[in-house]
Amino acid sequence: MERSQRERLTEELTLVLLYLTSFTEKQCPNVRMAWKTHDWTALDDLAEDGFMVPPHNRKNYTRYLTDEGVEKAKELLEQIGPSLGFKKEDWGD
Incomplete structure (x- = not known):
C-alpha cells in the first residue's frame, strides 16, 4: 500500500527527531541510539512554552497540544515542509 504525503512527512x-535526540555510548561509539519516545527535556520545554499541557504524570506518554502548540506546529511545517519536498496540502489538518 502506498503511503500518503502526510505519512511520509x-x-x-x-x-529527524530521532537523529537529533540520539546518542552513543563509550562501549559502542559507532552505534547511534535513540529512545522510542521523544526527548523528555524537549517535551518539558514545549509545555513550559505553552505549546503542550504539562503532564500530570511523566509515566503517561500521552501529551496534549494547546491551541498555541497546534498553530506553532503548523507555522513550523510551513517553514520546513517545502525544503523537505512537501506542500501545505500534503500534511492536511
Whole structure:
C-alpha cells in the first residue's frame, strides 16, 4: 500500500527527531541510539512554552497540544515542509 504525503512527512520528521535526540555510548561509539519516545527535556520545554499541557504524570506518554502548540506546529511545517519536498496540502489538518 502506498503511503500518503502526510505519512511520509511524519516518517521523515520522526527520523529527524530521532537523529537529533540520539546518542552513543563509550562501549559502542559507532552505534547511534535513540529512545522510542521523544526527548523528555524537549517535551518539558514545549509545555513550559505553552505549546503542550504539562503532564500530570511523566509515566503517561500521552501529551496534549494547546491551541498555541497546534498553530506553532503548523507555522513550523510551513517553514520546513517545502525544503523537505512537501506542500501545505500534503500534511492536511
